[in-house]
Amino acid sequence: MAKGQDNEMCFRDFLSKLNEEYSGDRIKPLKFLLQDCLSNSLLARSNINAFDLFNALQDRGDISPTEANLLSEIVEVTQLKPAQNIVDAYTKGGVKRGKGLSPYRKVLFAALTGVTDEDMRNLRAFYKLDQYGFGNIWDLVFHLEKELLLDKTEEKIERFAGKLNPAAKKKILDKLATFKGVKNNVQSTSSTEQAGLDAGTDVPSVPKELTSKEFKTMILKTSKWYQKGDKLTMLRLLFKDKIDDSTKHQNVKSLFDDLMASGKLKRADYKVIIDMIKITDTRGVLEDVKSLSDANKDGNITSFSAYRQTLMEMGKVLSPEEAKEVGFQNDVSDDEYTDQWSLILHLEKTTNVFADGVEGFIEDLKDIGLHHVALKLQPIANK
Incomplete structure (x- = not known):
């Protein structure tokens, strides 16, 4: 077997072992830590497992058989001892230093691990989320970040931290200066x-x-x-x-x-x-x-073209459940598409939804609460 193939198989085995450690409810904090790396459409899938997330990271080039720094930092901040042992064993031979978690993500994670039931009630009430019934902080924060109600901007951090217990609030606000002036990952246009x-x-x-x-x-x-x-x-x-x-x-x-x-x-x-x-x-x-x-x-x-690229950006943030909502809204039956990419392609080819520009489609998305998807189409609106 070629050395490259051998390394790949060893890496897949390593990821499989980590997948077992981040199964069940443990995948929720893992998803949170990867929100700067992976799209909402992927993280929102209810049936996704850690191995799927690791595969997506490998596709992006964030991890590889010779680069596991991101995974090493994840197991460090989650303080999951068995996972730490797995990473230590894999990286014993030495791996390259590379991308890790952002300071913002690590500080916010540390604060969220100390969230109380009272904090949850305060957050649901403040953000008017009682109807959603969020039972854990990870799902609640995922919703807030997806809807751009929480990001790295000072105002939103302070507003969020103000609803937490004193210890959790202090962890965030003590580090607030670190985040000042940093553009929001979700709102800022990606380099691509x-x-x-x-x-x-x-x-x-x-x-x-x-x-x-x-x-x-x-x-x-x-x-x-x-x-x-x-x-x-x-x-x-x-x-x-x-x-x-x-x-x-x-x-x-x-x-x-x-x-x-x-x-x-x-x-x-x-x-x-x-x-x-x-x-x-x-x-x-x-x-x-x-x-x-x-x-x-x-x-x-x-x-x-800018138009083609913008449709691709839309696809990156559209989850499977949201794709079904968009399909239903535009009279596209479930058997006419397989994922968000084929749905967008179907809308382009067989409907008039983009015929006169995307402004009307953007308003339709906002009407059903998909503001984060509508935001991705703004670069080609009114053009």
């Missing part, structure tokens, strides 16, 4: 989105030219990675404007073949793949396909 939606004052980076063999190897390995990750429907939506009928493709390689046949993807210019990685936030592919390392470099996204 900003790069594509800006006017484009920077000269776009051009990836280095590959040999014929290197290019074919890149195509094969990249298509296999996205196919294995079950990301075909997401790519169908992304490439809709570049392929006559993206839904006809039953695998990722076929979709890439279509792009090559039309000249939109070629050995001397494969920036469409680099931009694809940035937009979909799937830098985990770089672990397998080293020739795509240019996806880690700065540079404007030029292969996809």
Whole structure:
């Protein structure tokens, strides 16, 4: 067995063991700690387990067989001894230092572990959440962050902390100065989105030219990675404007073949793949396909329109339950789509919901309480 395959299997075994430790109710604080990393649509799934979350982190490139710092910090702040033993055993041979939890997330987690039943009653009453019946602090805070009622802004932190017991309140407010001036993760435009939606004052980076063999190897390995990750429907939506009928493709390689046949993807210019990685936030592919390392470099996204990118941002925050609500609101039956990506694609192709711009659709989303989804469409409103 190749060394790379051996490392991958060892890593999967490591993640499986951690998954067992973060099962049941223990997944709730894990979800909270990953809210800066993963989308609401993923975290909101009721049947998701820790292994699914770890897979998503690996897709993003946040963890890998040689990078487990994020997981190490998670087990440290959750103080789960068996999980700590698992991480210590895996990292004994040495792993790279890399992305960890933000100071904000760690401080807030420490404060929330000291929340009382009285705090919960105060929070539900203050934020008018009694009707939702939140029984634990993790689900309640997930709702507040998703609806932008709590973020890193000073006013919202103070308002939230003011409803907690003195000890929990002190933990947050003592660290408040650390967060002042830091833009909210949810409200601020991501670097990926900003790069594509800006006017484009920077000269776009051009990836280095590959040999014929290197290019074919890149195509094969990249298509296999996205196919294995079950990301075909997401790519169908992304490439809709570049392929006559993206839904006809039953695998990722076929979709890439279509792009090559039309000249939109070629050995001397494969920036469409680099931009694809940035937009979909799937830098985990770089672990397998080293020739795509240019996806880690700065540079404007030029292969996809602002409109297309914005629809992708919408898909990232739309949970399965919310997708059903949007489908119902727009007379789309459940059997006409499989996930949020195919729903958005269906709305584009078969309804008039975007025909005259997205303003009406945005108002419809707000009417059913999906303000966080409506927010993602604002960059293309009134354009």
